[in-house]
Amino acid sequence: MSTTAERPFTLSVPDCDIDLLHKKLDLTRFPEDLENAGWDYGAPLSDVQKLVEHWRTKFDWRKAEVEINKLPMFTRDIDVESHGTLNIHYVHQKSKVQNAIPLLFVHGWPGNFLEVRKILPLLTQNSADHPSFHVVALSLPGFGFSEAPKKAAFAGRQYAEVLNKLMLSLGYEEYVYQGGDWGHVLGAHAVTHYGNKHIKAWHTNMPLCRPPTLFSHPLVFLRMLTIPFDKAAKANLEQALTWNKTGSGYSALQSTKPQTLGYSLADTPVGLLAWIYEKLVSWTDEYPWTDNEVIEWISIYWFSRAGPAAAGRIYYEMAGGGKHDAFEGTKWTSVPMGVSYFPREPVHLPKSWVHTLGKVVFESEHDKGGHFAAFETPEKLVGDLRRMYGNGGPAHGVVPGKAGYD
Amino acid sequence: MATNAEVPFKLSVPDSDIDLLHKKLDLTRFPDELENAAWNYGAPLSDIQRLFEHWKTKFDWRRAEAEINKLPMFTRDIEVEGHGTLNIHYVHQKSEVQHAIPLLFVHGWPGDFLEVRKILPFLTKKSTDYPSFHVVALSLPGFGFSEAPKKPGFAGRQYAEVFNKLMLSLGYEEYVYQGGDWGHLLGLHAVTHYGHQHIKAWHTNMAVCRRPAFLSHPLVFLSMLTIPFNKSVKADLEHSMVWRRSGQGYFAIQSTKPQTLGYGLADSPVGLLAWIYEKLVSWTDAYPWTDDEGKPDFARSQSTMLTRSSVIEWISVYWFSRAGPAASTRIYYEMTGGGKHDTFEGTKWTSVPVGVSYFPKELVRLPKSWSYTLGNLVFESEHDKGGHFAAFETPEKLAGDLRRMYGMGGPAHGVISGKPGYDEA
Numbered sequence: 146m147s148t149t150a151e152r153p154f155t156l157s158v159p160d161c162d163i164d165l166l167h168k169k170l171d172l173t174r175f176p177e178d179l180e181n182a183g184w185d186y187g188a189p190l191s192d193v194q195k196l197v198e199h200w201r202t203k204f205d206w207r208k209a210e211v212e213i214n215k216l217p218m219f220t221r222d223i224d225v226e227s228h229g230t231l232n233i234h235y236v237h238q239k240s241k242v243q244n245a246i247p248l249l250f251v252h253g254w255p256g257n258f259l260e261v262r263k264i265l266p267l268l269t270q271n272s273a274d275h276p277s278f279h280v281v282a283l284s285l286p287g288f289g290f291s292e293a294p295k296k297a298a299f300a301g302r303q304y305a306e307v308l309n310k311l312m313l314s315l316g317y318e319e320y321v322y323q324g325g326d327w328g329h330v331l332g333a334h335a336v337t338h339y340g341n342k343h344i345k346a347w348h349t350n351m352p353l354c355r356p357p358t359l360f361s362h363p364l365v366f367l368r369m370l371t372i373p374f375d376k377a378a379k380a381n382l383e384q385a386l387t388w389n390k391t392g393s394g395y396s397a398l399q400s401t402k403p404q405t406l407g408y409s410l411a412d413t414p415v416g417l418l419a420w421i422y423e424k425l426v427s428w429t430d431e432y433p434w435t436d437n438e439v440i441e442w443i444s445i446y447w448f449s450r451a452g453p454a455a456a457g458r459i460y461y462e463m464a465g466g467g468k469h470d471a472f473e474g475t476k477w478t479s480v481p482m483g484v485s486y487f488p489r490e491p492v493h494l495p496k497s498w499v500h501t502l503g504k505v506v507f508e509s510e511h512d513k514g515g516h517f518a519a520f521e522t523p524e525k526l527v528g529d530l531r532r533m534y535g536n537g538g539p540a541h542g543v544v545p546g547k548a549g550y551d
Numbered sequence: 552m553a554t555n556a557e558v559p560f561k562l563s564v565p566d567s568d569i570d571l572l573h574k575k576l577d578l579t580r581f582p583d584e585l586e587n588a589a590w591n592y593g594a595p596l597s598d599i600q601r602l603f604e605h606w607k608t609k610f611d612w613r614r615a616e617a618e619i620n621k622l623p624m625f626t627r628d629i630e631v632e633g634h635g636t637l638n639i640h641y642v643h644q645k646s647e648v649q650h651a652i653p654l655l656f657v658h659g660w661p662g663d664f665l666e667v668r669k670i671l672p673f674l675t676k677k678s679t680d681y682p683s684f685h686v687v688a689l690s691l692p693g694f695g696f697s698e699a700p701k702k703p704g705f706a707g708r709q710y711a712e713v714f715n716k717l718m719l720s721l722g723y724e725e726y727v728y729q730g731g732d733w734g735h736l737l738g739l740h741a742v743t744h745y746g747h748q749h750i751k752a753w754h755t756n757m758a759v760c761r762r763p764a765f766l767s768h769p770l771v772f773l774s775m776l777t778i779p780f781n782k783s784v785k786a787d788l789e790h791s792m793v794w795r796r797s798g799q800g801y802f803a804i805q806s807t808k809p810q811t812l813g814y815g816l817a818d819s820p821v822g823l824l825a826w827i828y829e830k831l832v833s834w835t836d837a838y839p840w841t842d843d844e845g846k847p848d849f850a851r852s853q854s855t856m857l858t859r860s861s862v863i864e865w866i867s868v869y870w871f872s873r874a875g876p877a878a879s880t881r882i883y884y885e886m887t888g889g890g891k892h893d894t895f896e897g898t899k900w901t902s903v904p905v906g907v908s909y910f911p912k913e914l915v916r917l918p919k920s921w922s923y924t925l926g927n928l929v930f931e932s933e934h935d936k937g938g939h940f941a942a943f944e945t946p947e948k949l950a951g952d953l954r955r956m957y958g959m960g961g962p963a964h965g966v967i968s969g970k971p972g973y974d975e976a
Contacts, residue, residue, distance in 0.1 A: 169578055172571060176817040176877030178810055180702050186884060187811030296586050391890045394807040398800030404584060405593030405829045406800075409815030409822030411582035416815025416822060423811045454582030461592060467797040 151314075154218040154234055154290065156210050158448045163206060166414060166447060170201045173415050188423040196422065197415050199436040200443075209441045213259065220290070223310045225303050227296075233311060234290035234450070235283035236261055240269040242277035246534055246549045247317035249308060250282040253326020253351075254399075254456055255421040256517065257445045258284045263523035268530065275531040276541075276549025281320075283311060284450075285327065287458060293451035300462045301334030301474050309339045319544045322347035323530065325518055327459055329353065333475040333502055340480035340503075345543035348483040348507070348530060350518040351490055352499040355472050362477070362501045369497065381493035388491050392427070395420070399460035401467040407454025410446075417453050418443050428516035430489035475502075481540050483507035483533040485526060489515030506539035507532070557720075560624040560640055562616050562696065564871045569612060572820055572870060576607045579821050594829040602828065603821055605859040606866075615864045619665065626696070629716045631709050633702075639717060640696035640873070641689035642667055646675040648683035652957055652972045653723035655714055656688040656942070659732020659757075660805075660879055661827040663868045664690045666942045673950035681954035682964075682972025687726075689717060690873075691733065693881060699874035706885045707740030707897050715745045725967045728753035729953065731941055733882060735759065739898040742926065746903035751966040754906040754930070754953060756941040758922045759915055761895050767924070768900075774920050787916035794914045798833065801826070805883035807890040813877025816869075823876050824866050831862060834939035836912035904963050906930030906956040908949060912938030929962035930955070 178190040217238050222230045236258055239245070248268065250261045261282035268278040286307060287293035294303070308331065312320045322344050324332045329349040336344050357365035398406055409416045421443055425434060446453045463471040482503035486493070488511065499505055509529045514522035533540045534549055542548045584596040623644050628636045642664055645651070654674065656667045667688035674684040692713060693699035700709070714737070718726045728750050730738045735755040742750050763771040804812050815822045835857070869876045886894045905926035909919070911934065922928050932952045937945035956963045957972055965971045 165578060165580065169575075169580075172574055172578070174571065174575075174818050174875075176810070176813040176875050177699070179700070179881070182703065182810065185703065185889065186881065187808035187813070189810070193814060293583065294585070297588065297591070391807045394800075394804035394890070397803035401797040401800040402593035402829065404582070404588065404595070405825050407582040407593070408599060408825035409819050412580050412821050413815050413819035415818050419811050419814035423808065452580075452582050458585070458592065466591065467800075 151219045151221045154220045156213050156218070156290065158206065158210065162448060167201070169412075169414050170197060173197055175415070184427070188419045188426075193415060193419050193422065196418060196436060196439055200414065200418070200440045204437060204440040204444075206444055209437075209444065216262065216265070221311075221314060223307050223314070225294075225299075225306050225310075228294055228299055228303060231286050231294065231307065232292045233283055233286070233307060234258070235281055235311065236265070237279075237281050237315060238265055238269050239279045240277040241271045242549065242551050244547045244549065244551055245269070245277040245279045246544055246547050247312065247315075247320035248278040248280050248530075249312055249320055249322050250280060250519070251308065251322065251324035251328035251331055252282070252285065252288070253324070253328050253330075254288075254459060255424050255446070256326055256328075257289050257442065258282050259442070259445060260517060260519045262520075264519045264527050267523060267527040273550070276535045278530070278549065279317070281312060281315060281317070283308070285331075285459070287451050287455040288449060289445055290450045293455040293458075298462060300465075301331065301471075302338060304331045305335040305338045308335050309343055312343065319343055319345050319547070321345055321534070321540070321543065323349075325350040325516065327463075330463065330471045333472060336478045336480045336503065337475045340478040344480055346481040346483070346506075346534075346540040347503070348485070348533060350485045350487060350526060351516065352484045352486070352502070353492060353494060354498055354502045355470065356494075357498055357501050365497050365500050369495070378495040382495065385492045385494060392491060395424070396460055397467075399457040400464040401461065403454065403457040403461050406457060407452075410453040410457070414443075414447060417446055421446060425517075428489070428491055429521055430487070430513055430515040432515070432517075432521045477501060477503060479504045481506040481543060483529065483540065484509070485518065485529045486510040487514035487516070487518055487522070487525075488512060491516060557625045557627045560626045560696065561620050562624070564612065564616065568871060573607070575818075575820050576603065579603060581821070590833070594825045594832070599821060599825050599828070602824060602859055602862055606820070606824070606863045610860060610863040610867075612867055615860075615867065622668065622671075627717075627720060629713050629720070631700075631705070631712050634700055634705055634709060637692050637700065637713065638698045639689055639692070639713060640664070641687055641717065642671070643685075643687050643721060644671055644675050645685045646683040647677045648972065648974050650970045650972065650974055651675070651683040651685045652967055652970050653718065653721075653726035654684040654686050654953075655718055655726055655728050656686060657714065657728065657730035657734035657737055658688070658691065658694070659730070659734050659736075660694075660882060661830050661869065662732055662734075662940060663695045663865070664688050665865075665868060666940060668943075669946035670942045670950050673946060674953065679973065682958045684953070684957075684972065685723070687718060687721060687723070689714070691879075691882070693874050693878040694872060695868055696873045699878040699881070704885065707737065708744060710737045711741040711744045714741050715749055718749065725749055725751050725970070727751055727957070727963075727966065729755075731756040732939065733886075736886065736894045739895060739925070742901050742903045742905075743898045746901040746926075750903060752904040752906070752929075752957075752963045753926070754908070754956060755925065756908045756910060756949060757913055757915075757939065758907045758909065758919075758925060759917060760921055760924045761893065763921055763924050771920050771923050775918065784918045787918065791915040791917065798914065801830070802883060803890070805880040806887040807884065809877065809880040809884050812880060813875075816876040816880070820866075820870060823870055824863075827866055827869060828862060831857065831865065831940075834912065834914050835944055836910070836936055836938040900924060900926065902927045904929040904966060906952065906963065907932070908941065908952045909933045910937035910939070910941055910945070911935060914939055
């Protein structure tokens with residue numbers, strides 16, 4: 146029987162791992178690129194070369210590590226039915242407000258637990274003007290410093306089980322949920338299994354879903370038919386179809402042959418860098434990435450507990466190896482739901498479709514920001530959560546006794 | 552102005568390149584793997600580690616190089632409109648038969664010019680029983696030892712131009728064409744631009760095409776509707792769905808973000824190895840049997856294709872390629888407009904005689920009636936063994952098909968006047 150005791154976690158990458166990384170960086174062999182390719186073919190050579198140079202000669206991992214270790218981090222074993230025990234890494238920051246709302250923050254790919262870093266002080270802040278949260282942000286199994294699943298078929302139900310057991314183990318019988326990217330998709334699975342009973346409300350900054358059908362969501366479906374798409378919705382759909390053709394290759398590959406891809410990601414720092422950096426730029430709203438920010442982000446993957454190849458497997462498992470979509474097994478629930486729309490999120494579906502996911506009680510549209518909302522525009526995301534859960538807000542008091550104010 | 556002179560080519564990878572490769576191999580970091588993953592998630596860890604060990608400790612590149620250099624190889628500059636000059640590498644083996652049929656052999660991805668190696672002696676052999684060929688097998692631009700295009704937009708028309716100019720420069724005003732994979736797709740483009748005038752007939756071992764539409768190919772279309780798919784067509788389509796559902800990831804990424812993918816392929820030998828090896832196994836009919844302990848037994852594999860050395864040699868041609876391994880994937884981008892259209896864009900049906908060989912482990916098998924949309928279908932041959940890399944896996948079968956197609960009494964006999972493949976007795 147595994148121990149469920151919480152243990153403080155201090156990140157300390159072995160010297161030999163850092164040495165190996167640098168030995169590899171020093172031997173980097175670059176591909177060529179085409180004249181005036183820009184971003185058309187992927188991450189441009191000049192960008193990547195500059196970043197490798199920075200990684201090689203300037204980036205100080207130990208300094209970054211010290212900063213990361215200022216976060217209150219822990220690990221604990223979580224039992225998952227049929228999958229044994231996984232040791233899960235997480236940040237857990239309590240607010241000074243005793244009745245703060247317990248909130249679970251879930252990252253995606255190519256994200257990581259550090260996406261919580263900027264919103265943490267804002268969410269846990271004590272104020273009469275807005276609610277406060279106790280925040281838990283885990284490394285998903287196979288990401289960051291959590292163990293990876295060892296067996297096949299670790300999918301929606303299993304992730305939901307990890308998420309829920311983690312919150313329960315921290316004494317949070319009832320809590321709210323926030324996520325984008327896989328955080329959003331896993332949110333749909335989490336509320337399917339634990340909605341209302343444990344998850345009292347949830348918020349997403351990437352409201353993707355299946356299209357409504359006549360039988361699944363007749364009202365939304367009919368709305369689609371009888372009210373002609375407005376210009377904006379039409380433009381969004383066209384752009385979504387284009388993205389599907391030209392921007393989803395990484396997903397097609399990771400959901401079918403993640404192991405084949407994984408050999409590169411595990412073995413070459415520049416290969417991993419380019420694979421992730423391309424998304425850091427194309428999925429954000431001209432976020433002014435510093436070289437240090439990029440390299441630190443990539444380093445979390447490079448030094449991750451299970452290695453960089455493990456993370457991509459989520460695409461495979463959630464899609465059954467390319468056989469179905471990631472929403473397989475989710476159901477509409479009456480759990481109150483909030484949505485934030487950011488303009489540079491890669492895919493925008495018609496807003497009416499989000500009602501197929503849950504009981505939408507809060508919507509907020511922004512004119513700036515992209516996929517990594519917590520990282521790019523932390524105040525906007527936190528502002529939305531404060532309005533959703535604050536006094537007078539549509540999800541105020543969803544967790545009885547923990548309204549966010551003392 | 553480019554020189555048109557042919558220059559003999561000897562492969563000689565610099566020592567420093569071999570050193571770098573070995574330094575990298577020594578630092579290899581492997582990923583983890585799920586229990587009992589087998590081939591479900593991609594190339595299995597145990598296969599890759601075994602191949603890696605062989606590469607690190609046993610494989611002798613200089614020896615492989617010496618063997619490769621026994622082939623008659625050359626380079627020459629070819630000008631391509633709008634793209635300047637590309638230096639193209641090719642094998643050119645003439646037959647003893649003076650009136651042999653000039654044949655251009657075109658490889659694909661992750662193939663290379665060495666796919667011609669086994670059929671070369673068959674095709675150039677002199678006999679009264681079957682025709683003989685003068686064979687030209689190039690490294691496609693961006694592959695092997697040819698230069699890569701430098702500018703965007705190098706697509707069907709440009710590849711066709713390279714092929715045609717190469718053959719013309721060798722004195723072959725009229726020639727026939729053979730290809731699979733990109734060799735097949737580029738064949739459609741080549742006959743669109745140079746069919747009849749220069750390409751008198753062609754043969755493919757990967758008969759893929761657009762679905763026939765009522766307006767474009769009414770008879771084939773109607774045959775689809777009125778004749779219920781028979782069992783074997785249904786089996787073919789099911790086989791094709793496997794590729795479509797779970798085997799297309801490489802196509803999706805290479806046709807949209809080849810540069811992003813390319814950094815890993817250029818920098819990690821094991822990354823490149825896995826990327827290609829996965830296809831060498833899943834697209835062939837030659838997976839090695841296991842030995843008594845359940846380990847892959849390369850010695851007993853059904854063809855010589857998947858010995859450890861042959862795999863590493865295959866990967867090495869990519870690793871040591873002139874333009875680097877990343878360049879080869881750009882063909883997917885250029886030929887699909889960055890993922891926006893299919894690879895048949897710009898091709899037309901022509902009445903150039905075409906022959907088709909069907910191999911059971913080809914990645915996609917379409918209804919055979921659709922082959923009529925490829926051209927003037929004059930020859931078909933079905934095999935019970937073999938896969939995607941026909942010239943390499945089953946050279947006698949492929950050569951046999953070409954001999955029957957072009958030989959005396961064959962449907963494409965004498966397509967090139969004065970070069971029927973036989974000398975006067």
